[in-house]
Amino acid sequence: MLKIKPDEITLFSNYIHKLTGISIDQSKAYLLETRFGRLLQETDSTTYADLYHKARMEPGKHLEKKIIDAITTNETLFFRDTGPFDLLRHKIIPELIDSRIAKANGTRPSLKIWSAACSTGQEVYSIAIVLKELLAKGNYNIKLLGTDISDAAVTQASYGDYNKFEIERGLPKDKLIKYFSSSGSRWKVSDELRSMATFRKINLLTPFTNLGKWDIVFCRNVAIYFTLEDRQKLFSQIAQVLEPDGYLIIGSTESLTGVCPSFVPKRHLRTIFYTKR
Ligand SMILES: C[S@@+](CC[C@H](N)C(=O)[O-])C[C@H]1O[C@@H](n2cnc3c(N)ncnc32)[C@H](O)[C@@H]1O
Numbered sequence: 001m002l003k004i005k006p007d008e009i010t011l012f013s014n015y016i017h018k019l020t021g022i023s024i025d026q027s028k029a030y031l032l033e034t035r036f037g038r039l040l041q042e043t044d045s046t047t048y049a050d051l052y053h054k055a056r057m058e059p060g061k062h063l064e065k066k067i068i069d070a071i072t073t074n075e076t077l078f079f080r081d082t083g084p085f086d087l088l089r090h091k092i093i094p095e096l097i098d099s100r101i102a103k104a105n106g107t108r109p110s111l112k113i114w115s116a117a118c119s120t121g122q123e124v125y126s127i128a129i130v131l132k133e134l135l136a137k138g139n140y141n142i143k144l145l146g147t148d149i150s151d152a153a154v155t156q157a158s159y160g161d162y163n164k165f166e167i168e169r170g171l172p173k174d175k176l177i178k179y180f181s182s183s184g185s186r187w188k189v190s191d192e193l194r195s196m197a198t199f200r201k202i203n204l205l206t207p208f209t210n211l212g213k214w215d216i217v218f219c220r221n222v223a224i225y226f227t228l229e230d231r232q233k234l235f236s237q238i239a240q241v242l243e244p245d246g247y248l249i250i251g252s253t254e255s256l257t258g259v260c261p262s263f264v265p266k267r268h269l270r271t272i273f274y275t276k277r
Helices: 006-020 026-042 048-057 062-071 083-104 122-134 151-159 164-168 173-179 228-241
Strands: 110-116 141-148 180-183 186-189 197-201 214-219 242-250 263-268 271-276
Touching: 006 026, 006 048, 006 062, 026 048, 026 062, 048 062, 062 151, 083 110, 083 122, 083 214, 083 242, 083 263, 083 271, 110 122, 122 141, 122 173, 122 197, 141 151, 151 197, 164 186, 173 180, 214 228, 228 242
Parallel strands: 110 141, 110 214, 141 197, 214 242
Antiparallel strands: 180 186, 242 271, 263 271
16 A cells, blocks of 8 residues: 655645545544545556645546545444434424424424435435334425535435445344335335435535525534534534524534534433524
């Protein structure tokens, strides 16, 4: 494996931070070497600096997209940490539905849920399963959006297509049989679940307040890669797009203490969630 030089790490660290907000320091040489090995070969680059300059110069930005795909950590699974999905099923959805029915004044109540940084879609389909099992079909306007910065992740999420390893992570057998069908060694989400969600590419460190208001935002296991300043920017934007009685769910190892004063932490059983102050 070609060794990356300290000045090349600096080049990529600035570039990647500008593109994604992901913060990479000199200790991440091995990460860059393993993630970029294939791209060096594909582009016939003799050094990491060469790869960097090719990416910067390329007008179509195809290489830039590949760099984003390579550097993002898309680790995810169905019903990750379980707690947030129990929280959704037993507290958040029942509470929000009551309030949205009251607001709807006889019309069909709506519920809007955004999975920000949804990776390859497992979080979105886990939410869709909870909604499907809780809410009578046709009685609600549901908007379920999954977004991610990685083109490859968004593409896979929108196909809803998983290999054996991915499908076996976190998805109970009964739900696998009910909501997925197999074709060779791959599994595809049912049309019904797929039709509940839409997917888009969104960089969370660019303005996104034009997305409108959301009742529930999942933003889990992405801000851990950002600097404090970028986390502050991200969560203050989320505060702007969350309804006043909305819910924010972050990763089980994350906290908003000292990050965003707009949010108050609350606990339901073992799970922490946030509402607006
Ligand atoms: C570890 S995954 C988390 C997936 C899912 N939320 C979960 O908790 O299982 C992190 C995701 O954040 C995405 N990501 C990284 N930087 C981002 C940015 N600036 N904007 C949007 N998504 C980003 C990555 O592409 C990756 O898919």
